[in-house]
Amino acid sequence: MTIHEHHQAAAETSSERVRSLLAAASAPTEPGPMPGEAEALAAFRAAHPPERSPMKSTLNPAKAALAASAAVALVLAGAFSAAAAGALPGAAQETAHDVLSKIGVTVPGPNNASDGHPDDRGSSGQVDSEEEGSSPAPSSSETPAEATETDEDSPGKGAEISELAKNTESTGVDKGAEISTLASGGKSQAGQHGAAADAPKGPPEDAGKPDDAGKPDDAGKPDDAGKPEDAGKPDDAGKPDDAGGPASPR
């Protein structure tokens, strides 16, 4: 029923004056924005942010919270498993070790599986004397170059050896033995089993021996390295490891 119909119903019991009054009270309004429209629209905008107005999320909030909790639990479980296995990167493993140890859970530290490598990765050149003293001596299997690099006293030693190689009056095996002795700190026995030239040719087991292959006088003298008479010898050629490390202990 429209307002006009309501007025008609009122007319049945009211006078013309009352109908006029009701008509005036319900007269149409001017089109356009109404008082209070700005406030109402502001409230509407606040309740319907633009980003969510085009479509509503179909995900139930409870399900979303459950999924988020499950994801967090999975991540934590994975991290804990990795920490327990000692598989995290060094810093993360150390953090996990420290944090979990406070709550009574023991997980490996960052270097438990490092097989004796130092904690300070990437700083082997700065090993202090205490660590050096506790570290095992270079084994015979290590190359002379490694032994030299880990020797704290070695700075300048290469230059000293080079100087010796250039200036020594010794020649041949004696020169090599002298250089090897200096380079190895007296450990080298080079030259004590005869001259290189006397070494038997061909035995494979001897080919790898530093004292046979080394030709110390050649290896220690960069200027001599290119001499054809030395480089061309079959028993010398093809042994770069030996050429570079005449002082390998035997």
Next chain:
Amino acid sequence: MHDADFPVRLRAAQAGDELAFAELFRAVQPQLLRYLGALTSNLADGTADDVAAETWVQVVRGLDRFRGDEQGFRAWVFTIARAKLVDARRRSGRLPVPDDVEQRLAEVGVPSAAEAVEQLLTTEQALALVGSLPAKHAEVVLLRYVAGFDVKETARILGRTEGAVRVTAHRALRRLEEILVGSSERPCVTEMPSESVRGVK
């Protein structure tokens, strides 16, 4: 009054369409302001606007959950407005009805009863006359003949029976007639204290 596009507008507004909401607002706000203005003329200035604003905030909050047709939507808005109006009256703490209706009508420029017989009233004057009625009478007249609700919807908004609404409407129209013809019988609240504005719930 009846808008065939109302269901589409309602769905769009519920989905966040601001323009659709503005159209719903403009279809209801004129009658709402007249209803509130007539019933708050004895309260502080701007009370009707404040109550209307609070009403629309409440409408926005519940818009997603609303289900119904256009008349149902309008009835829902007026129901909220009436509850907000009761709150506003409680806050004001003022006696709502003046004891001199003729003086009030003069203040708003309403012609005297004798003059009203001869000339047309403006909307403001007509609403001032309706607002001078006891609150329950004024409410029924405003809902039935200004906002356009039928007896059933009016009864639902007011929380009364349809029979009570019919009786109240009849009495209200008769009282308006008495005012307009300059009857010696004035619409004084002292005659019907139970229907004063304080009785609005």
